[in-house]
Structure formats: C-alpha cells, structure tokens
Amino acid sequence: MERPNVLLALPDGQLAAAETALRRAGFEPVRLDESGPHVDLAAIDCDEQPEVAQQLHASLHDGRSVPTILIFGAEPPDYGTQGDEYAMKPCPPEALIYRLQAMLIRSGRALPGDAAGMGAEMSDTPMMGEGRVISVFAPKGGVGKTTVAVNMAVALREQTRDRVLLFDADVGVGNVTAVLEVPAKKGLIDLADSPPSEWTDLAFEHITAVHPDTGVRVLTWGSDPADSEKVTVDLLLAALRWGKANHAYVVVDNHPGYDDRTMAMLTLATEIFLVVTPEVGAIRNSAQFLALAREVGLGEIVRVVVNRANHGISVENMSQSLGLPIAATIVSNGPKAVMAANEGQPVIRKFPKEKIAQDLHNVARLVTQPPLPKEERETRRWWMRLGARASNA
Ligand SMILES: Nc1ncnc2c1ncn2[C@@H]1O[C@H](COP(=O)(O)OP(=O)(O)O)[C@@H](O)[C@H]1O
Ligand SMILES: [Mg+2]
Structure with a gap:
C-alpha cells in the first residue's frame, strides 16, 4: 500500500522527531533536499527562512495544489491558498499528524492504512461530503x-x-x-x-x-x-x-x-x-x-x-x-x-x-x-480575514 509522501520543511532540531512520528503513523516523510519524489502533502515552517518558505509554497501550488500546513509563531503568512491549513506554534509531532490526517480526509483521500480508497480507485475517490x-x-x-x-x-x-x-x-x-x-x-x-x-x-x-x-x-x-x-x-x-x-x-x-x-x-x-x-x-x-x-x-x-x-x-x-x-x-x-x-x-x-x-x-x-458574538460583528477574527484572503488568492 502506498504511503502518502509528506514534504517536511521544518527547523533542523524538529525534523528527526517529526519524521519518526510520521513514519509510525503511516506517512512517508520527504526532506527538502531529496529532490524528485512526488509530494502528496507538505508542512512548512514559515518563520525560519520566510522567503524560502514562500517560494516553496509557490512551487507546491504551481500547476498543482499540494495541501500544505503552514506553521507560524506570531503572524500567519499571507500567501496561503484554499486547501492549506494553519498551525500555530508550538506544533508537536502528534499535532502535525492529526492535522495531516484531517487534510487527507478533507481532500477526499484515504488515510494511510485505509486500503478502501487506495490504488486504482484513488483518483476516483469522491470528495468528502459536507455534513x-x-x-x-x-x-x-x-x-x-x-x-x-x-x-x-x-x-x-x-x-x-x-x-x-x-x-x-x-x-x-x-x-x-x-x-x-x-x-x-x-x-x-x-x-x-x-x-x-x-x-x-x-x-x-x-x-x-x-x-x-x-x-x-x-x-x-x-x-x-x-x-x-x-x-x-x-x-x-x-x-x-x-x-x-x-x-x-x-x-x-x-x-x-x-x-x-x-x-x-x-x-x-x-x-x-x-x-x-x-x-x-x-x-x-x-x-x-x-x-x-x-x-x-x-x-x-x-x-x-x-x-x-x-x-x-x-x-x-x-x-x-x-x-x-x-x-x-x-x-x-x-x-x-x-x-x-x-x-x-x-x-x-x-x-x-x-x-x-x-x-x-x-x-x-x-x-x-x-x-453572532459581539466581537465578531465589530471586528472579524483573524482567521476569517485569512479565509477571505485565501479564497481571493
Ligand atoms: N441534566 C441532567 N439532569 C439529571 N440527570 C442527568 C442530566 N444529565 C445526565 N444525567 C444522568 O446522569 C447519568 C450520566 O449521564 P450520561 O449522559 O450517561 O453521561 P456520560 O455519557 O458523560 O457518561 C445518566 O444517568 C443520565 O441520565
Ligand atoms: Mg456516555
């Protein structure tokens, strides 16, 4: 059974732990320097090298749309597109895995270990319903x-x-x-x-x-x-x-x-x-x-x-x-x-x-x-603004 490839652009200190946890959960971590392999999902730390992160994100959305988790500390990046997710730091490996699983499911893909939607049927797997x-x-x-x-x-x-x-x-x-x-x-x-x-x-x-x-x-x-x-x-x-x-x-x-x-x-x-x-x-x-x-x-x-x-x-x-x-x-x-x-x-x-x-x-x-809570009527919450930006992108 195919393991979903996840491109990890994380600080060096966090990479090894994240890779181990991802493998255990049935994903295949891919490093930035491993050129070539097809990428199903990505997780990018947006703060370490902001320009590199943005370029990487752009390359993942150039002629394709790789669902990406954008991990940030203080300010969310403004280049996210629909299908992306935002995670605030700290984002420990377990949290990363739950978010990746949720992204797979939301994009209508099977989870690792769920052979029902894998293989030949993969591209025909219907999108998840909206209930x-x-x-x-x-x-x-x-x-x-x-x-x-x-x-x-x-x-x-x-x-x-x-x-x-x-x-x-x-x-x-x-x-x-x-x-x-x-x-x-x-x-x-x-x-x-x-x-x-x-x-x-x-x-x-x-x-x-x-x-x-x-x-x-x-x-x-x-x-x-x-x-x-x-x-x-x-x-x-x-x-x-x-x-x-x-x-x-x-x-x-x-x-x-x-x-x-x-x-x-x-x-x-x-x-x-x-x-x-x-x-x-x-x-x-x-x-x-x-x-x-x-x-x-x-x-x-x-x-x-x-x-x-x-x-x-x-x-x-x-x-x-x-x-x-x-x-x-x-x-x-x-x-x-x-x-x-x-x-x-x-x-x-x-x-x-x-x-x-x-x-x-x-x-x-x-x-x-x-x-409708009061503060929401007055000022829209940051993630709503983000959502609007993302859907305009
Ligand atoms: N508002 C309430 N007033 C009186 N009894 C309640 C109330 N809510 C729950 N109970 C009773 O408390 C017990 C535990 O409730 P339950 O819904 O089974 O809890 P849980 O699923 O969290 O274990 C049940 O006997 C239920 O009938
Ligand atoms: Mg119960």
Whole structure:
C-alpha cells in the first residue's frame, strides 16, 4: 500500500522527531533536499527562512495544489491558498499528524492504512461530503455526554428535518442504544474483521439502525467490550467519512480520554461540545482539554456546555476558570432523565415542556442558529480575514 509522501520543511532540531512520528503513523516523510519524489502533502515552517518558505509554497501550488500546513509563531503568512491549513506554534509531532490526517480526509483521500480508497480507485475517490460533525466530548465519564449527544441528534432532526446520524464512538463503554432504543443490534465491530476494501457505503448502511419515532439514524461501535480493540482508528474514520458524505449532521458521542481513536475523531469535528459539570474536578479536566485542543489547533471550534448547571459552582465562575464563555446550560432533572432513559426515549421527546428539554433544544440551536458574538460583528477574527484572503488568492 502506498504511503502518502509528506514534504517536511521544518527547523533542523524538529525534523528527526517529526519524521519518526510520521513514519509510525503511516506517512512517508520527504526532506527538502531529496529532490524528485512526488509530494502528496507538505508542512512548512514559515518563520525560519520566510522567503524560502514562500517560494516553496509557490512551487507546491504551481500547476498543482499540494495541501500544505503552514506553521507560524506570531503572524500567519499571507500567501496561503484554499486547501492549506494553519498551525500555530508550538506544533508537536502528534499535532502535525492529526492535522495531516484531517487534510487527507478533507481532500477526499484515504488515510494511510485505509486500503478502501487506495490504488486504482484513488483518483476516483469522491470528495468528502459536507455534513457537519458535531462532536460531544468530556475528559471524564458521567457528566452527561451521552445525554447531550442523543438529545442533540433528536433536536437537530426535529429542528431541521435533515438527515442526522448519531455515532456512538465511545468504544468499549458507550451504549447510546440504551437511551435511544433502536431495533437492530449491529455495529462497527461487525466490520472489524473485513478488509478495508469491504468498508463500502452499503456495509455502513447495513450496520446503521433508524430510531422509529424520530428518524434519527444510529451507528454504534458495537456492544461487547471484549472485542472493542478491533475497532481501529481507520475503521472509525472511514465510518465518519461515510457519515459526513451521507448526512447533514453527524453527532458523535466520544470516548472520554485522549486515546488515538478519540483524538482522530475530534480532529475531524466541525464543532466540539465540551460538556462540563459545575465541580472543581470536572473544571480542572476541562481546562486541561482546552489547553490540548488549542495546541492541536482545535481551540476555535470548542464550545462549553454546562450540564446540571443549577448546582455547585456558578456559571460565571466556570467561565472565568475556563477562560471561555459558556455557550449553553442544562438544568439538572434526575427523575425526568431517568424516567425517559428507562423507556428508551430521549428526554426532549418524553418531557418536551420541562426546562431540561428546552435547555437541550437550545444546545442544538447553537448549531442550527448560531449566535453572532459581539466581537465578531465589530471586528472579524483573524482567521476569517485569512479565509477571505485565501479564497481571493
Ligand atoms: N441534566 C441532567 N439532569 C439529571 N440527570 C442527568 C442530566 N444529565 C445526565 N444525567 C444522568 O446522569 C447519568 C450520566 O449521564 P450520561 O449522559 O450517561 O453521561 P456520560 O455519557 O458523560 O457518561 C445518566 O444517568 C443520565 O441520565
Ligand atoms: Mg456516555
């Protein structure tokens, strides 16, 4: 199987570590002085020798368009084009890999190790669909991730009537079908023994169930924790790519933690909803996650949702501790949450008039009717200016 070639123009001190990490992740690093080989992707440090970096970028976009990660310290370069990505320093090797994987997927290419789209089919591989990926995450379990994900999926469906996929990616643990009862009992695990060439659209359709009352489509990793190791990063990403291509919204219930599978899923999110409860421990974990998210270039897409917001630490204090506005709050309503779950019904359908249901609908409205923050109305953020420049280029 072909490994994607990645041209690395990085400072000498960082090159060796990046090369090792890239090889381990299935990429083939290419150095600047190795003339000749075909280049699939590139990562350029824009600060070391700015003129050289710009020339290199131009040569990668002269008669071809090599998706490039532009790594910068203070000021982003102004020569980026569409298909390029920006990464702020520091950009450690793991962050570089997640960004490269995301670029491959966004450009409709297969990931290393994902033979489904490689070889003869490569040039015919369709572009990835435009569905939005709403990832629900928390560093620790028990804070309400599944509750938010399930109700978000149902609310998006009710608000838009579009196709919605609820994707249980809490591998080994999660069981969204305990909260949202669906007839079929298949999952990604049933594809784990097949070669990637058999991970077709039809195969994913076969393991997807439909919640009869709402029409929300449900894809789970499986249900037997004993087999859960067989659900690989490649399989999850192939499923996500299919989900994105065939649904307007994919709502992902993630595993709580920083394992490779979860990080890969988060990398492809359009929005990350970080669920936090008003407790010191949960806030501390969430602050750590926010720092990591910023490090790997995902900081801009994180929104904080406070669950059980009417207890414990105040929303204002939480916002201060996290250094971010709170996008939405959900009240605690234990009895109603449990009664709904016992019937395999989402709480927003079972008790639509309760405050908890209205709060959960408002979380989904952040996706369907995003509010325009004040500072954005006044001055457009730097990356929006960048985007406009890039699309004019
Ligand atoms: N706002 C809430 N009010 C009352 N109970 C809640 C609320 N959110 C979640 N729960 C309950 O808390 C438990 C854990 O929630 P869950 O969504 O499964 O968390 P996670 O997926 O993060 O582990 C469940 O029993 C759920 O019904
Ligand atoms: Mg859960």
